[in-house]
Amino acid sequence: MTEDPSGGPPSESASLAQLGRSLIGLRIVLQSLLRFYFLIWRLRWRSRYFMRLCATCHMACLFEIWPKVSDGGPLDSDSHVYKQAHEAVGYYLMRSSTSRTKFAAFEPRILGWNYLAWHLAQTNPPEAQKHFRFMRKHRLARIIRYYENIQNYINYLAASEIEPLQQLGNEATTREDWKLKVDFDQLPAELKTKPHSARRLSSFLRKKLRSARGAIAIKNYLKVDFTLSDISSFIAISGALLLLLGFGRIALLGWSFGVPFSRYFSTTDYVASGLGEIYGYLGSALLSATLAFLRLATATAVSVQEPEIYQRTWSGRSERWILHSLGISGVVALVVVGLRDHRVDTLSLAIAMYYLLSLTVWNVSVRFFKDPLKAGMLLVIIAASSASTLVGTVREIQAMTEVSLKEPPRTIRFTDATYDEPSWRVFAITNNFVLLRRHSDGVLVVKARTDLKSIEDQTPR
Numbered sequence: 001m002t003e004d005p006s007g008g009p010p011s012e013s014a015s016l017a018q019l020g021r022s023l024i025g026l027r028i029v030l031q032s033l034l035r036f037y038f039l040i041w042r043l044r045w046r047s048r049y050f051m052r053l054c055a056t057c058h059m060a061c062l063f064e065i066w067p068k069v070s071d072g073g074p075l076d077s078d079s080h081v082y083k084q085a086h087e088a089v090g091y092y093l094m095r096s097s098t099s100r101t102k103f104a105a106f107e108p109r110i111l112g113w114n115y116l117a118w119h120l121a122q123t124n125p126p127e128a129q130k131h132f133r134f135m136r137k138h139r140l141a142r143i144i145r146y147y148e149n150i151q152n153y154i155n156y157l158a159a160s161e162i163e164p165l166q167q168l169g170n171e172a173t174t175r176e177d178w179k180l181k182v183d184f185d186q187l188p189a190e191l192k193t194k195p196h197s198a199r200r201l202s203s204f205l206r207k208k209l210r211s212a213r214g215a216i217a218i219k220n221y222l223k224v225d226f227t228l229s230d231i232s233s234f235i236a237i238s239g240a241l242l243l244l245l246g247f248g249r250i251a252l253l254g255w256s257f258g259v260p261f262s263r264y265f266s267t268t269d270y271v272a273s274g275l276g277e278i279y280g281y282l283g284s285a286l287l288s289a290t291l292a293f294l295r296l297a298t299a300t301a302v303s304v305q306e307p308e309i310y311q312r313t314w315s316g317r318s319e320r321w322i323l324h325s326l327g328i329s330g331v332v333a334l335v336v337v338g339l340r341d342h343r344v345d346t347l348s349l350a351i352a353m354y355y356l357l358s359l360t361v362w363n364v365s366v367r368f369f370k371d372p373l374k375a376g377m378l379l380v381i382i383a384a385s386s387a388s389t390l391v392g393t394v395r396e397i398q399a400m401t402e403v404s405l406k407e408p409p410r411t412i413r414f415t416d417a418t419y420d421e422p423s424w425r426v427f428a429i430t431n432n433f434v435l436l437r438r439h440s441d442g443v444l445v446v447k448a449r450t451d452l453k454s455i456e457d458q459t460p461r
Contacts, residue, residue, distance in 0.1 A: 043165065047110045050158045053198065054093075054113040056205040057154060061089050061147035063212035067219075069138045074220045075303040088131040090117065092144045093151040096181050098126070105171035106162040111155060145186075150205070152181045153191065157198045217301035222373065230374070241382060245389045246273035250428075252393045257400075257437060259427065259444060269430045289380040292362075293373070327355025346395045353387040400425055400437070412436065413453040419445075426455075 062085060066075060069085050076082055091098075097114035098121035108115040135144055156178040166173045184192065190204050247270045254261030311320065330351030337345040361379045362372075369375035409421040412434075419436055427435040427444070434452050436445045 043106065043109055043162065046158075046161055047112055049198065049202075050110055050154065051113050053154050053202055053205065054111075054151065056202070056209055057147060057151050058089055058093055060205055060209040060212055061093065061143065062086060063209060063216060064147075065089070065138070065140050065143050066212075066216060068140060068143075069134075072219050074216060074301060077303070084134050087126075088134050088140075089144070089147075091126045091128070091131045092135070092148050094118075094121075095148065096152055096155070104166065104174045105169060106165050107159070107174060110158045110162050114155065149183050149186050150191075150201075152178065153187060153196075154198075154201065156182050157196060157201065160196075161198075213302050217298065220301045221298060222301070234378075237378070241385060243267075243270055245385060246270040248386075249273055249389055249393045249396075252390070253397065253428070256397045257427065257442065257444070259435065264433045264435060264446065265428075265430055266432075269428075286381060288384045289377045292380050293377055323355070323358065326351055327358075330355060343398065344394050346391050346398070349394065350387070350391045353391070354384070357383050357387060400427070401439075408457045411456050413456070414447055414451045415453060416451065417447075 063075075065085060069081055077086075094114060094117035097111070098118050100118065103111070103115055103118065135141060156175070159173075159175040159178045163173050163175045165171075188204060191201060250261050250265050250270060250273055253259070254265075311317070330348045334345060334348040334352050337343065337348060357380070361383055362376050365372045365376035365379055411421070412419045412424065412426065414434075422439055424436050424438055424445075427437045429435075429449065429452075432449055434447045434449050436447070437443070438445070
């Protein structure tokens with residue numbers, strides 16, 4: 001008996017060779033299993049992606065034909081026309097799938113939308129003649145063929161992705177079958193170039209959907225019919241609002257410090273206060289009204305049910321949750337700071353007031369006014385400017401009772417006396433008087449404005 005070249009007994013070398021072959025076979029099996037597991041995992045992920053592609057294609061086609069089948073208004077999913085259009089689009093886009101006898105391996109997974117349509121067609125055959133009459137009545141053949149070809153292209157890309165799985169399982173491949181149903185010459189220019197990519201198709205469909213939505217929205221934006229009398233009334237109301245807000249600001253300052261403001265302030269001072277301080281608050285209120293109008297005007301421009309649908313989405317729920325959580329925290333913080341520190345937190349006050357305004361203004365305008373849009377915008381301007389004035393005045397009161405280290409101290413000179421900050425603070429300068437308040441005990445000194453010589457920054461010693 002000859003020895004093994006490795007130097008060991010013959011039985012030991014045969015065992016080592018057998019072990020080596022077993023390890024190699026085990027490695028091949030493990031590699032195949034890992035590859036198969038990876039393809040299955042990728043199939044689960046890609047199936048959701050292709051379902052979104054099919055849904056986007058369906059919606060893009062529906063949005064593009066909607067102006068032709070309706071009177072130009074927004075989509076209404078409860079209308080009979082919408083249901084007809086929706087069923088017709090679904091029938092023609094899924095026609096190449098529902099006409100098949102069966103689906104190949106792994107196709108029901110990656111083409112779930114198509115498989116569902118095929119299964120429903122087996123139990124409840126579609127009314128082809130009804131859909132054909134609807135398409136012919138509204139002259140939709142060109143648009144329908146265009147998107148039907150894109151849907152077949154989606155099916156072709158999906159079949160290309162499952163081809164390795166079908167080959168690994170020794171199943172019949174369907175990539176070439178779907179390829180024959182795609183008219184590549186009729187595809188958009190963005191999709192003709194190779195390599196064919198699902199990501200490029202997704203980007204193209206999103207652009208088409210945005211374009212179709214925009215075309216519908218432009219025709220249905222909520223419009224305000226402002227006449228010349230409306231504009232003149234708004235100017236008059238703005239002037240009166242500035243006067244009232246100026247009076248409210250001075251009244252709050254006077255009540256807070258015990259100053260008889262009616263004795264020293266005149267109508268001219270109220271107007272000057274409105275023009276000097278309140279115009280910023282009124283400007284912010286105008287901005288709030290504009291943003292509220294834009295939100296309201298675009299809410300139902302595309303679909304009548306869009307606000308209701310949006311409230312059920314994660315974005316709508318998150319927005320509603322953030323609004324209520326911020327508003328309630330603002331109210332709670334306002335109460336807690338007031339009870340603990342005996343002062344008003346202006347940030348909490350602003351959040352709480354705007355939260356209450358967002359809940360009440362538009363509800364009031366809808367219930368009690370004939371023209372809710374104009375009334376709502378006017379109420380937003382009045383309420384938001386009043387809230388901003390209140391918050392700003394409270395902030396002024398707090399700044400007047402505290403010593404500020406940021407602003408340089410000033411010296412107020414009169415013909416018969418001199419007052420230095422921060423011991424004395426200028427409370428107000430009216431047409432006829434200069435009101436000064438001592439910071440330590442709140443003593444008020446009133447001097448004639450004609451006696452005021454200068455207000456100078458103190459020079460450091």
